[in-house]
Amino acid sequence: MDNLNFPLILVIATAVTGVIWLIDALAFAPKRVSGARGGEAREPLLVEYARSFFPVLFIVLFLRSFVFEPFRIPSGSMIPTLLVGDFILVSKYSYGLRLPVLNKKVLETGEPERGDVAVFRYPRDPSKDYIKRVIGLPGDTVTFQNKRLSINGELVEFSGGESYVYTAEDDTEVNAELFQSDLGAEPHDLLIDPARRFAMNKEWEVPEGHYFMVGDNRDHSNDSRYWGFVPEENLVGRATRIWMHWNGGVKWDRLGDKIR
Helix, strand or coil: CCCCCHHHHHHHHHHHHHHHHHHHHHHHHHHHHHCCCCCCCCCCHHHHHHHHHHHHHHHHHHHHHHCEEEEECCCCCCCCCCCCCEEEEEECCCCCEECCCCCCEEECCCCCCCCCEEEEECCCCCCCEEEEEEEECCCCEEEEECCEEEECCEECCEEEEEEEEEECCCCCEEEEEEEEECCCCCCEEEEECCCCCCCCCEEEECCCCEEEEECCEHHHCCCHHHHCCEEHHHEEEEEEEEEEEECCCECHHHCCCECC
8 A cells, every 4th residue: 555654745745834823913914014114014925925825724634644544455465355546535533543654553442353344554564554354353263274264273254266267466366265254343355376376384373452454355365374463553543445446447336335
C-alpha cells in the first residue's frame, strides 16, 4: 500500500496555516482594522489563504486520524475478498484512537477480533502499510499443516472448492480454488492454488501484544508465516467497506460492499 507520509504532510500544513491565522488575528489584524480609517482592512494574501485552508485541513486531519482513512489495494494477496484497485475505508477508532504521526494510543476503544481484515504498518518497514486477515490473537497457537489451518489445536473448517480464475499482477492466469472459512464471526472467502505444491508446515505461539496476520489468497501472500507477528502498536485500523474500484475501469458492483 502507498507509503507516502501523508499524515506528516497534513499535520504540518494544518499547523502552519493555523499558526499564521492565529498570529495575524492576535497581533496584526487589530492594527489593520484601527488603521483602516473607515475603509475595509485588507488581509495579506498569505493570511487569507491560511484562514481559508486551515478549517478544511483541520477537518480532514481529524476525520483521517480518528474516524476513517482511505486506502487503495495494490496487490492480490487478499483476493477474493479485496481486488487490486479496490479503494477501501479503514475504521481508525476500532483498535484505539492514536495521535497522527506519533501513532501513540490515547484512548482504548477496542481490540482486533479473529477474522477481522486489518491494516497495519509492516513490522520490517513501518513506512509501508499492509492489509491481511487477523488469524491469531495474543496467546494463540497457530498451525499450518498441508495448507490447513488449526488454532489452539482445533482445525478451522472450510467448504467449497469451486474454480476461481484470476489474473495476477504479472499478467499470468491463476487457476485457484475458492473456499469459505468459518474462522471469525461470519464466514469469509479464501483461495488455495493447487499448482503451488509447497506447503509450509509450522507452528507459531503468538506473543502477548502481537497478532498473526495471513492473506486470503493463501498461496500468494507475504504475511506472518514468513516475517512474523504484528505488534499491537503497528495496528492502523479495521477495513470496513469498498467505496470505489478502479483498475483500468470501474467495477460498479463492488461499490459500497461490506468487507467480510
